[in-house]
Amino acid sequence: MIERRTAGHDAGESPLASANDRAIRRLVEEHFDFIWRLLRRLGLSQSDADDAAQEVFIVAARRTASIESGRERTFLYGTALRVLANARRGARRRRETTGAALPELPAPARAADELIDDDRAHARLDALLAALPAELRRVLVLAELEELTAPEIATLEGIPIGTATSRLRRARERLRELAAAETERATERSDA
């Protein structure tokens, strides 16, 4: 006779619930900060990044069973970009209906050594990043802030490694030009 027992398991949970919960917990522990920083550097405010990152992991939690092992970060990255696009569309609609103006970019600091406030630094970097095309911005953030390699970036973006490398090169070049132009403007203002 087959004896089926379920008693004895902690809290009476099914093992899949337990396995799923562990998988979700691991996803959050290992990738939340990455996703949140990504969303921040791709243009969301801190509170919007909180909400969007949460949405990313809710989506992931509902699909844990279908995420390929070893491709969790790729799944989360793609989800984050979709959530980001939705968040931006929502923000655009709100602006259109309320007539609210776009937030002004912060004035650049006069010189690098006066940059003492991280919030100002974040805003200044984001202003520079905002001037990059989206595909260059993403690659730059992944390489410079998340310190991912070109193959890792290529995997996340779903592009050839050569394309990732050339985009990164163009992104760095463009950002240097932007930073130099900003510094030049700041110097002219201080001289005036």
Add this chain to the structure above:
Amino acid sequence: MTEHDDTPLGADATLGMLLAAAKRETPRAEAREHALERALAAAHQPAPSRRNRSLAATGVLLALAAAVALWTSVESARDAPANVTAERVPPLAQTNPTPDLPKPRAGASATSEDVPATGAPPAQVEKPQAPRPAPTLADEIAQLEAARAALGAGDPKRALALLDHYTHATRGARLGDEALVLRLDALTRAGRGAEAAALARDFVAKNPGSPLVDRARAFTADPNAARAAAGGGTTP
């Protein structure tokens, strides 16, 4: 400008400072905890998307059914005497035949024993398969279910081979603990109780917080040795 093209931006004083500040920015711990709570809650609720609702529900139900069967079988199989397992084939073995699994590659470093496929027709076991994408959680459950079915059919060696395959194919990423409990049971039934006990003790020591630690602890004493010490027969 080209001399800078491949140089990280951190080498630039201004950009280096901006990037360093960005790297220091981290989410609030509360945001992370809240996301975890919401994600866990969402996992236990039906997906709201109209498009994906039925598919997701089917997947979850399938996975739940497989996992519940796996779990209860581990429970019942563990309690069974090692020499009467043949009559303890659980119902799922009748309706959910052992999934096809590729044979370990010749020369592969897997520790699988060369076990005949007693639980499935050879044609199924030797069915060639193209390189597969990384397994999903549902795949992992199916593989463990196959091992459990072999165990339930009284074939612990095949169960061990399937568990070796699981570990090799998935690196035990998500259901490693569940696989371990099955392995302990299979080793014990295969007459390798001492090995099971050592493995169980190691697991208990390294994973005191695992929800399966009590299951593993039940195997920490070698039943064969205990039986021998008591004057009973030993498992070959």
